[in-house]
Amino acid sequence: MAEVTPTGRATGVTVVGLDAAGAPPHPALAPVLAAAGLVVGAARHLASAPVPAGADTVTLGPLAPAVRRLTDAVAAGVPAVVLASGDPGLFGIVRRLRAAGLPLRVVPAVSSVAAAFARAGLPWDGAAVVTAHGRDPRAALNACRALPLVAVLTAPGAGAAELGAGLVGWSRRLLVAEHLGAAAERVREVTAEQAAAETWADPHVLLSIGDVATADTAPADTARDRVAPGGMRVDNQPAAAPAGGWALPESRYAHRDSMITKSEVRALVVARLRPRLGRLIWDVGAGSGSVGIECASLGAAVLAVERDTGSAAAIRANAAAHAVDVRLVIGRAPEALTGLPEPDAVFVGGGGVDVLAAVAARRPERVVLTLAALDRVAPAVGLLRTAGYTVEGCQLSAARLADLPGGSIRLAATNPVVVLTGERQ
Structure with a gap:
C-alpha cells in the first residue's frame, strides 16, 4: 500500500480511474494531483486532467519506461499519480504495477464494463x-x-x-x-x-x-438448483463446476436404446478432455449428448455433431434440462465437420476410421475416443500416432451393485470399453 505522511500526502503511487461513463472525476483526484511530482497517463488522460505545472509527466506507450520512472519517484519520496480508464483494477494497469512491486493506492471509477x-x-x-x-x-x-x-x-x-x-x-x-x-x-x-x-x-x-432455458421440469440438483430466471447461476459462479457434480447416472439423461456413455466411462472421458472456460470441445457422434453436456457444465463451449434426428432431439432436451448451451449440428461425420470452428479437444463417440482421420486432420490438442470392439483399437492407435499424437489407453470394466431376491446383493458387470487419448506432440 502507498504510505501516507503526517501531512496526508501519499508517498507512493496513486492510481486514479477516470470515469468510463463520462461522470465528473472522483473528488480525490484534485488533491492528489496538486501534490504530485510525477503524473503518468495516456495522452488523452493527461490532456483532460488538471496536471500541476511543476509536475513531470510521462505519456504512456510502452509500460516499462513509465514503471522505471515510477520506481525512481517512489525511491525519492516523490508522490506519483497514474491516470487510467474506469476501474484500473479490472484488467487494467494495477496488475502490472503490483507486479513491479510498487506501493499503490487505487481510486477506481465506473469501469467500461x-x-x-x-x-x-x-x-x-x-x-x-x-x-x-x-x-x-x-x-x-x-x-x-x-x-x-x-x-x-x-x-x-x-x-x-x-x-x-x-x-x-x-x-x-x-x-x-x-x-x-x-x-x-x-x-x-x-x-x-x-x-x-x-x-x-x-x-x-x-x-x-x-437464452438459456430454466427448465422447470429439470430433475433435482440440475437446472432449478443452479440457474435463476434469466440464466444467472444462483451460486454466483458463472463458470464454476456444477453443484450437482458430473459423471451423472444415465437416468439423468434422455437416451435411446441405452445409447449413452456410461457414467464410469464418462468420468474418465471428461477428465481427459479437460473442459474449462475458454475451450471449445467437439462431441462427435454425440448420442444423448451426455459427454458434451458435462463438459459444458464445467465451463467449456461445446459443439455436438449427431446424424440421428431422434438423438438430436434428446440432446436438445438434455441440454435444456441441465441448463447448458450446446450447439447442435445435425449431419453425418466426417462431412458435417467441414467448416466448424477449430476445437481444443474432441470426443469421438461414434463413427469409423474416416471420422477419426478427419478429426486428427484438424489438429486439436487432444482426441479422446471409446471403442467396444478390440479389432478397432490398433488401427485407431496407429492413425493417431501417424498424425503426430502420443497415445495412451486403458480398458474400463465396471461392476455395479444389484439387488437379489431375499436381500442379497450381486455385482452386475457393464460392457468393457477401451478409452484412448491422443495428445498432440
Missing part, C-alpha cells in the same frame, strides 16, 4: 468478464459460446467483428458499446452476422447475451 451494462439497462451480477486484449482471443470467444452472459474487453483485431464472426451459429444477441462517456458514444444491439460485417471504433465493449 459496468458502464456498458448500465447503458443497456441490464443486471450483470451473473456475468463473466473476459478480455481479448493482448492474448489469444479464442478464449474470450469460447466463453461467449459457453455462457449466457459475457462481457468482453476488446482490442484491435479482436473486437466485435472478429468475435461476431466466431459466434455465427450460436444463438446470441450482441451489444456493442463504443466511445463510452464521450460525445460520440454509441450502444447498438446486433446479430453475430451484423457484428462481423461492420467496422467498430476501438476500444469498445462487447456484451454477449444468450
